Amino acid sequence: MELVNQFSPHKQGNKFNYLILAILAVMYAPVLWHWYDGWLNKSIGIEHEYFSHGLIGIPFASYLVWLKRKPWQKLSYQFNYLGLFVVALAGVFFLTGVSEFVNFSFTLMIIGLTYFLKGKQGLKLFWFPLLLIILAVPNSIPYLITPYTLWLQKIIAGISGFILFHLGFNVTVNGIYVAVNGRLVEVAPYCAGLKMLFTTLYVSLILLYWRDLLNQRPKPFILIIMAVITSVMGNIIRNTILAFFHGAGYDDLFTWFHDSWGGDVYSALTLGVIYLWVLWLETWQLTPRENNHQESEVEEFNFKF
Amino acid sequence: MSKAKFTYPLPVLLLLILLGLLIIFGILPGYLQGGKWQWLELGTPSNTPQLNRLRQEGITLTGWEKGEGRPLNLGGKTWLWQTFTQGNTTIDVILRPQPYYTDKPSVEWTDLQNLDIKASYCLEQMYEKLNAPAVNVFPDSQEPNLLEIIRQEDVSRDTLEKIINSLPSLCHSAFGINRTEGKNSLIPRVDPQNWDTDAPETFTFTNDAGKNITVLLQRGWNEKQTVAMVNWYSWHGGGNYQPENWFFHDLFAQLKQQRVGWVAVSLRIPLSPLAEITPIIPQAQTLSREVQRALEQSLQDNR
Numbered sequence: 001m002e003l004v005n006q007f008s009p010h011k012q013g014n015k016f017n018y019l020i021l022a023i024l025a026v027m028y029a030p031v032l033w034h035w036y037d038g039w040l041n042k043s044i045g046i047e048h049e050y051f052s053h054g055l056i057g058i059p060f061a062s063y064l065v066w067l068k069r070k071p072w073q074k075l076s077y078q079f080n081y082l083g084l085f086v087v088a089l090a091g092v093f094f095l096t097g098v099s100e101f102v103n104f105s106f107t108l109m110i111i112g113l114t115y116f117l118k119g120k121q122g123l124k125l126f127w128f129p130l131l132l133i134i135l136a137v138p139n140s141i142p143y144l145i146t147p148y149t150l151w152l153q154k155i156i157a158g159i160s161g162f163i164l165f166h167l168g169f170n171v172t173v174n175g176i177y178v179a180v181n182g183r184l185v186e187v188a189p190y191c192a193g194l195k196m197l198f199t200t201l202y203v204s205l206i207l208l209y210w211r212d213l214l215n216q217r218p219k220p221f222i223l224i225i226m227a228v229i230t231s232v233m234g235n236i237i238r239n240t241i242l243a244f245f246h247g248a249g250y251d252d253l254f255t256w257f258h259d260s261w262g263g264d265v266y267s268a269l270t271l272g273v274i275y276l277w278v279l280w281l282e283t284w285q286l287t288p289r290e291n292n293h294q295e296s297e298v299e300e301f302n303f304k305f
Numbered sequence: 306m307s308k309a310k311f312t313y314p315l316p317v318l319l320l321l322i323l324l325g326l327l328i329i330f331g332i333l334p335g336y337l338q339g340g341k342w343q344w345l346e347l348g349t350p351s352n353t354p355q356l357n358r359l360r361q362e363g364i365t366l367t368g369w370e371k372g373e374g375r376p377l378n379l380g381g382k383t384w385l386w387q388t389f390t391q392g393n394t395t396i397d398v399i400l401r402p403q404p405y406y407t408d409k410p411s412v413e414w415t416d417l418q419n420l421d422i423k424a425s426y427c428l429e430q431m432y433e434k435l436n437a438p439a440v441n442v443f444p445d446s447q448e449p450n451l452l453e454i455i456r457q458e459d460v461s462r463d464t465l466e467k468i469i470n471s472l473p474s475l476c477h478s479a480f481g482i483n484r485t486e487g488k489n490s491l492i493p494r495v496d497p498q499n500w501d502t503d504a505p506e507t508f509t510f511t512n513d514a515g516k517n518i519t520v521l522l523q524r525g526w527n528e529k530q531t532v533a534m535v536n537w538y539s540w541h542g543g544g545n546y547q548p549e550n551w552f553f554h555d556l557f558a559q560l561k562q563q564r565v566g567w568v569a570v571s572l573r574i575p576l577s578p579l580a581e582i583t584p585i586i587p588q589a590q591t592l593s594r595e596v597q598r599a600l601e602q603s604l605q606d607n608r
Contacts, residue, residue: 016317020324023324023328026328026332027324027327027328027331027332030335030340030342031344034342034344034345045407079314079316079317080316081316084316084319084320084323087320087323087324088323091323091324091326091327091331094327094331095327095330095331096560097342097343097344098344098556098559098560099344099345099347100556100559101560102344116316116320140552143409143548143552144548144549144552146411146412146548147412147547147548147549150412150415153415172498174419174498175415175418175419176415176418176419177419177498179498184497184498186380186381186416189411189412189415
């Protein structure tokens with residue numbers, strides 16, 4: 001009867017969950033506050049802003065977790081040591097005090113705790129909100145890939161130059177430099193549009209989940225491909241407009257579009273296009289797959305033996 | 306039974322102990338100091354003063370005659386351009402010491418790929434000259450700047466020549482005077498974009514401490530000159546041409562509450578027009594090693 005006396009998930013489960021949540025909040029509230037401050041006030045750095053989709057992603061993920069609290073409570077506790085090990089590892093990363101590692105510790109901590117408490121079932125239940133949070137945890141990957149975006153920068157410079165030339169401007173392109181009327185614009189690594197690509201993919205993911213399209217293959221793949229194309233095309237047009245503003249001497253418009261809210265409006269328009277793709281995908285009538293077909297084939301195959 | 310003593314399974318106890326320790330040692334000190342978190346503060350490299358001095362003074366290479374150091378703006382970034390002469394060989398070294406402690410190396414080599422340093426320097430000099438007070442060149446001029454003078458309809462050839470000659474001597478051939486529709490005008494004879502880079506490869510040399518440093522070797526050329534460009538990020542104790550190599554060095558230094566201050570270096574060794582680049586590697590290794598040695602001496606933290 002000793003088990004009865006032990007920690008009982010049904011009686012104490014909720015309190016225990018809330019205790020863990022409270023500890024998490026105490027640990028990571030300053031970190032999350034710092035992230036939000038960096039996203040809202042652009043005060044940390046350009047790599048941090050690559051993850052500004054977390055502004056909506058993290059609250060949305062929290063909401064999804066809240067919606068699924070009942071199924072979560074029904075899962076039985078696992079308390080496995082692998083999860084504990086991951087939590088301990090997160091603790092080590094947290095204690096380094098180096099922001100890169102502290103951020104990463106958040107990823108480890110939420111995965112570790114989920115797995116510790118409810119094992120594989122827990123991870124399976126919360127996979128989507130966990131994914132949304134993990135993809136929003138700032139890291140230095142955007143910095144580390146800048147050496148590999150040169151080809152994209154060259155393509156952008158080339159196509160921008162091509163478009164402006166056909167619009168009748170005096171354009172020369174050399175590598176990543178576009179000169180319009182003799183005024184030089186550099187397509188820098190951070191102009192390669194990866195930030196917008198990250199954001200569009202993230203928003204696509206949320207839209208797929210929200211409109212319940214994730215299970216309707218091949219729609220998720222089509223949306224992801226359309227999102228990549230939209231974002232890349234959008235970025236080429238954006239760079240073309242910037243080169244035009246600079247070359248034609250509209251320096252205030254250039255600043256507005258490059259550094260101010262002009263860029264945000266453009267991003268919002270791009271995301272609007274993604275939403276249009278979703279609406280378009282929803283009009284598709286998928287012919288129901290004949291489920292028996294494959295099975296019967298297997299049966300036939302078996303018969304021959 | 307209803308008031309039975311409540312016991313926790315071992316893993317739960319361990320978890321609570323772990324989280325408790327984290328709170329006591331990881332969080333509480335920060336809260337008690339009113340939100341002063343270690344991860345909020347990125348340290349500065351301990352050799353920041355040395356980096357700043359390097360930006361002004363550049364390096365000295367033993368056995369080479371040092372030319373004047375010139376500030377250079379390439380693709381919106383500031384560099385220091387130095388020349389060194391030995392016999393009839395002149396090499397160029399351009400340096401970009403870490404401007405601010407939050408600045409990371411940003412693949413500076415792509416900025417350099419399509420920019421001619423001399424043309425960039427001379428156009429920048431002319432731009433500054435034209436916007437500066439006219440009295441610097443013409444002591445009795447009433448005009449606020451030279452731009453007003455060259456815009457005049459009746460600007461004389463002599464005046465324009467005087468403006469060109471007031472530039473550093475290496476820029477005298479970079480500008481010419483054109484007469485169209487009865488008006489004299491200044492025209493640049495050089496184009497900063499007139500520079501091509503090809504044949505990239507890497508080679509490795511060792512610094513005095515025996516650390517391997519891998520650098521990017523490229524051929525840079527226009528119709529006037531061909532050079533071997535040797536590019537890398539240098540720091541005290543090492544170097545590499547890839548930004549990520551610096552990144553991980555710096556990240557692990559942060560664990561010891563240190564930072565790695567960096568200097569972007571581009572060394573240019575003259576080649577005969579459009580010569581093969583591979584045979585230059587032994588010479589380039591020797592020179593790179595000397596430049597690295599000079600940089601490490603400059604970056605030595607004397608505290």
